[in-house]
Amino acid sequence: MVAEDTVFSVLYDKFMFWSIxxxxxxxxxxxxxxxxxxxxxxxxxxxxxxxxxxxxxxxxHHTTLEVMFYVLPTIIVAWLVVLALASNTEVWTIPGDDEDPHNMVITGKQWFWEYEYEDSLTWEDDPSLTYIDVTWSGTTLLVNASTNAAATNVNVVQGATTLEPLSIDQMTGLADKAITFDPYKHSVVEVTDVDGAVLHTWMHIPKEHVFSSALSEDMILPCDVDVVFEMHSKPSDDSNPNYIGVQHSFWLPEWGVKEDLVPGIEGGTYMTMMADDPGTFPIRCAEYCGNQHSMMVGQVKIVAAEGADCSTDTGVKKISGGSSGGDY
Structure with a gap:
């Protein structure tokens, strides 16, 4: 089902009330x-x-009754029109650059998704929950796990290079090393315990980096920020210039939004959404696209950008306990 703090869920409740x-x-x-x-x-x-x-x-004749016979239905219909127009504006107005949205390019192929970042994203797990904080800027990587005794090691991947693991000082709870941060490389820092279980993740995703559902990679988006998707359908094999792909439909069930990816449209199609709560939610294709259409699936992970959290309630209405998402 669509999350209860989205415009679609609220609209459903209102239309259902008036319909009943x-x-x-x-x-x-x-x-x-x-x-x-x-x-x-x-x-x-x-x-x-x-x-x-x-x-x-x-x-x-009963003039009052006859007038009310027309006036009341007109008021109800006008109110439903206002609801519909307001929701249309809410959902289909694409945020401009002045609103500083997070821009993504979605490419649908047979039968997987590619997620390209037009804006970089740096995020990490909530330090107030993991009791671990990672800071990587300039030439220094610093990990502070002084309030998490279980943290023992730090694994660092920068681009295609896996660096030598760091050990956390058990007296101070700190680990630091002179490593130059490169904003043009995909970088991951994972803090683990003695058994190798990941306790905390820090990640930098640079511009033009591409994740693919074919490699079981999730799309990662920030919470409480407008996200604008530019979407294209392309063939998975470019050897035949006459074949331009098939139509897909990028569907995010958690937020009740989807839009077609139409082959041959150079400018692509557009869609926008804003995630309220952190979590991992499904991505589906809502348009039959061939005999492996059922494989056209993926996941979107909602995270807090570095230095932020997801405590701001940007949903239409907040439900107690949050939303588990994913059911549809």
Whole structure:
């Protein structure tokens, strides 16, 4: 199901409420009329507005009732139109560069997704939960695990190079090394315990870096930030210039948004969303794209950018306990 703090969930509740209200009055009057004025029931001719089966009703006007008959439905329809237009603006207005969105390029191929970063992203697990903090800037990598006694080792990967692991000083809880940070390389720092279990992750994703669902890699996005997707459909094999791919539909069930990826459109199609809560959620293709369509799946991991957290409630309404996501 769509998360309960998205515009789609709120809209569903509102439309369902008004639909039930209208249905109660409509079907209530219909069943009342069917029972009261059915053939074989002796009509009450003493009432001025009496109705007889097979006869036209008495020609009489009730101005107030007739006006309300038109005014009330008009108000309900106008209110539903306002809801629909407001949601359309909320969902389909693409944030401009002045709003500083996080820009992604999504490419659909048969049968996997590619996630390219037009903006860099540096993130790490919440230090208030792991009791570990990683700082890597300039020429120094510093890991502070002074309040987490289980942390023993630090594994560092920079680009395609796996560096020599660092040991955390068990007296101070610190580990530091002179390593130059390169903003143009994908870098990962993992703090582990004695058994190798990862306790804390820090990661830098540079511009133009590409993750692929074909390699079981997740798309990683920041929370509480507008994300703009530019989406293209391309063939997985470029050997045939006449084949331009098939249509896909990039679907994020957790936020109730999807958009088609249409082959041959050079400018691509666009979609936007803002994630509220951290977690890992599914990515699906909502357009049949060939005999391995069911394999067109992936995951999106929502994280807090370095120096931020996901405590800001950017959802339409907040539900107690958060959302597990993923059910659809």
């Amino acid at each position: 209200l209208v249905g109660i009055f409509t079907f209530g009057w219909m069943f009342l009329a069917m029972l009261r004025y059915r053939d074989g029931v002796e009509p009450d001719t003493s009432h001025i507005d009496h109705i007889e089966v097979g006869s036209f009703p008495v020609d009489r």
